[in-house]
Amino acid sequence: MLGSLRRIFRHGYAIDLGTANTLIYTPGSGIVLNEPSIVAVQLRPPRLLAVGNEAKKLYGKSHPNVETARPLKDGVIADFNKTNLMVRTFIKMVNHGFHLTRPTLVIGVPSGTTQVEKKAVIDAAMQASAKEVHLIEEPMAAAIGAKLPVHTPKGHMIVDIGGGTTEIAVISMFSTVYSESLRVAGDEMDEAIVRYIRKRYGLQIGIFEAEKLKILLGSAVQLPNTVEMSTIGRDVIEGVPREFRITDKDIFEALQDPVNAIVESVLKGLSYASPEIAGDIMENGVVLAGGGSLLRNLHLRIHKATGLKVARVKSPLIVVVLGAGTVLENFGLYKQTCIV
Numbered sequence: 001m002l003g004s005l006r007r008i009f010r011h012g013y014a015i016d017l018g019t020a021n022t023l024i025y026t027p028g029s030g031i032v033l034n035e036p037s038i039v040a041v042q043l044r045p046p047r048l049l050a051v052g053n054e055a056k057k058l059y060g061k062s063h064p065n066v067e068t069a070r071p072l073k074d075g076v077i078a079d080f081n082k083t084n085l086m087v088r089t090f091i092k093m094v095n096h097g098f099h100l101t102r103p104t105l106v107i108g109v110p111s112g113t114t115q116v117e118k119k120a121v122i123d124a125a126m127q128a129s130a131k132e133v134h135l136i137e138e139p140m141a142a143a144i145g146a147k148l149p150v151h152t153p154k155g156h157m158i159v160d161i162g163g164g165t166t167e168i169a170v171i172s173m174f175s176t177v178y179s180e181s182l183r184v185a186g187d188e189m190d191e192a193i194v195r196y197i198r199k200r201y202g203l204q205i206g207i208f209e210a211e212k213l214k215i216l217l218g219s220a221v222q223l224p225n226t227v228e229m230s231t232i233g234r235d236v237i238e239g240v241p242r243e244f245r246i247t248d249k250d251i252f253e254a255l256q257d258p259v260n261a262i263v264e265s266v267l268k269g270l271s272y273a274s275p276e277i278a279g280d281i282m283e284n285g286v287v288l289a290g291g292g293s294l295l296r297n298l299h300l301r302i303h304k305a306t307g308l309k310v311a312r313v314k315s316p317l318i319v320v321v322l323g324a325g326t327v328l329e330n331f332g333l334y335k336q337t338c339i340v
């Protein structure tokens, strides 16, 4: 009874508006939505057909009157209208019951988000009838979600490898002392696989097929035994579909550039750390978060390049929204971690 009364009065959502996935957390219920950031619209007459999982089913299926899109690119809003529509629909999907107030939102954004990008997120949230909107940088939310002691003077390095961006941050005393946002992450790995297969085998595969190959065969260090699977691509010259076999060695090769770019960014972050912070990172190691950190052996590759301990958080795909949820639930304490 007391719980539901509290919910009526203190009504809010924490949102991880990701390039690949959107998650919503609400105090009292936890994660109430976890869907791909995809919108499907009918062109004539214009109307929303679906968002999230339902829209993903239509993705890449060519139909002259249907357009499916991922409205976020590189972690930021690329298509304002579609993001707006998506956020409003997702909030409507979870906003059941009776509330006396409009919701307060805490939304994760990439570090280094520009003023224009921040305004776009805030406007989208306000149009989804939010009462107030706070923004938190995703690495900070990930660190809080992973229960790192962000309040202490010790420096912690967190690397959030999402779909659109890899964010590297050093956090200490509730603030970010260093951050770098690299527009290379899981999506770029998928695109690199598509490019590699086209160049090497003359076959075109879809982006979700590439993602499947990355998850099933991908590794950031060479695997000792060959693993292979068959897939279907369209012959780029003859235009006909062809089944072919692909091995982990192909995927390893294809992923070299994006994986190297991520490793180099971590090294760059370390080179910027003061001697004191470097000492803390030596002691605490590097913490990986985000879906991209699930790439097999990525922690090992970063460990080999840096010589540091590297650990992945327990639930890399949900840690940002959990952290944003903690901020919403303990706003008095964590207000200082929000950038807006």
Ligand SMILES: Nc1ncnc2c1ncn2[C@@H]1O[C@H](COP(=O)(O)OP(=O)(O)OP(=O)(O)O)[C@@H](O)[C@H]1O
Binding pocket: 016, 017, 018, 019, 020, 021, 022, 074, 075, 076, 138, 161, 162, 163, 164, 165, 166, 185, 186, 187, 211, 214, 215, 290, 291, 292, 293, 294, 295, 296, 316, 317
């Ligand atoms: N097992 C896995 N191995 C490799 N990559 C994976 C695995 N599982 C998920 N991914 C990748 O994780 C990425 C999505 O991660 P996440 O949901 O953290 O991104 P996001 O938060 O939506 O993006 P961003 O933070 O960049 O806006 C996708 O590129 C997906 O392919």
Ligand SMILES: [Mg+2]
Binding pocket: 016, 018, 019, 138, 160, 162, 163, 290, 320
């Ligand atoms: Mg993310």
